Amino acid sequence: MNIGLTFDLRRQYEQMGLSKEQTAEFDSEETIDCLDQGIKNAGHEVSRIGNIKSLVEKLALGMRWDLVFNISEGLHGRSREAQIPALLEAYSIPYTFSDPLTLALSLDKAMAKAVVRAAGVPTPDYFVVDSFERAALPPLKRFPLFIKPLSEGTGKGIDTASIVGNETEFKERCEFVLKMYNQPAIVEEYLPGREFTVGILGTGKNARAVGTMEVKLLDNADPLVYSYANKEFCEERVKYVLCRDEAIVNEASEIALMAYRAIGARDAGRVDLKGDAAGRLSFIEINPLAGLHPSHSDLPILCALNGIGYDELISGIIQSALERSEIKPLAAGRWQPDNCENCSRS
Known part of the structure; x- marks a missing residue:
């Protein structure tokens, strides 16, 4: 099969002026090289696609793949991880990993907790602070509490000050997250265990x-x-x-x-x-x-x-x-343009 590879290359975004922390979830050339080789070692051909803008350009040219191996994190919005899967679904192109709903849901940590808690999964009590007014009124008084951005990964927005022991620290940390990350903060009971x-x-x-x-x-x-x-x-x-x-x-x-x-x-x-x-x-x-x-x-x-x-x-x-997935490989495992008779998936 010909497998397309979608990803966000960290170096490209750093060249655009983004900081190390802003690009923390993106991938290095080494990761892409290793993944490329891993897919080849599984017996497949690899076509490097790149980020969502590159994917849009290639789709517009009529390019298609038997499967897309997607590791793109996206850049903008709380549903950024869902953008490439949603686009691939629009073109009926199969891909690895979760669908848009799951990716958008899981990036919103409070939404994810609500779903898993409803399924009987134990999770610490939590609430969301989405304004400076709420930062002054913690509904949980059981300190210490743990505060982090609602929709980030790779530990972004987490340091030793994320653990707060009183209302003053709570207010300061919530305001820090709201200002620095331009998104709500999720606050949880702090768990001191392993x-x-x-x-x-x-x-x-x-x-x-x-x-x-x-x-x-x-x-x-x-x-x-x-x-x-x-x-x-x-x-x-x-x-x-x-x-x-x-x-x-x-x-x-x-x-x-x-x-x-x-x-x-x-x-x-x-x-x-x-x-x-x-x-x-x-x-x-x-x-x-x-x-x-x-x-x-x-x-x-x-x-x-x-x-x-x-x-x-x-x-x-x-x-x-x-x-x-019900995957029928394209002719010779290659991309095909839209007007090709083998491209009925688009």
Whole structure:
């Protein structure tokens, strides 16, 4: 098959003047090269498409692919991760990972929590601060609380000041998020326990947990929080440990799979969990479009610790997408223009 590859290249956006933090979710050339090779190692051809503007240009030229391997995070709006999948659906082109509804839902952390909580998944109490007026009136008085941007990933907007212990700190941090990120803040009960992430491969009833990894902060890390800086410099600040405690793995896997299925995630993803003071795990957030750098992103790191190689992970994602899609390869596995008789999907 000919597989198109959609992505946002970090360097391109930095050249446009965006900061390191603003481009934190985008990918390096190394990631794209590794992913390109991983798809080829699975027996497919690769056509690098690029970001959504490049995709629009190629679609207008009549280009089509048997499947698109989509890792584009998007740039604008709280539904930015959903934009390329929505465009591909408009052209009836199959793609990897979750659909527009799931991607938009999961990026809004409060919406995601509402859905998984309705499905019986444990999650700490939370509320949204969407104005400076609400920043002065915390509805939860049980400090400490944890505050972060509502619709960001990669630890953006998280540092040691995200944990607040009184109303003054609460007001200051909420105002910081509102001003700096131009979006609401989500506020949760702070959970002081251990932090885990669960990797998942597959879709629906075929989804399975592929490992539970504990995130351990080293002495030189920002304390107590899996912050943007700790994630960006994880090689120096974080120790990732595969959890082998059967009771924890079973609890974490059950919660993660419940959340993953409730939100409709597909092919692969990651679910973040944290323990309370008694060690009971709760859902924190889900990443249905997890990073895929082989040695820097959590999902490939977790898989490697559990004996699942990078090529096996990429092949598994593609296989999951194929199993749930009715894909008829284009002639010779190549792109075809709109007026070609083999292009009935457009």
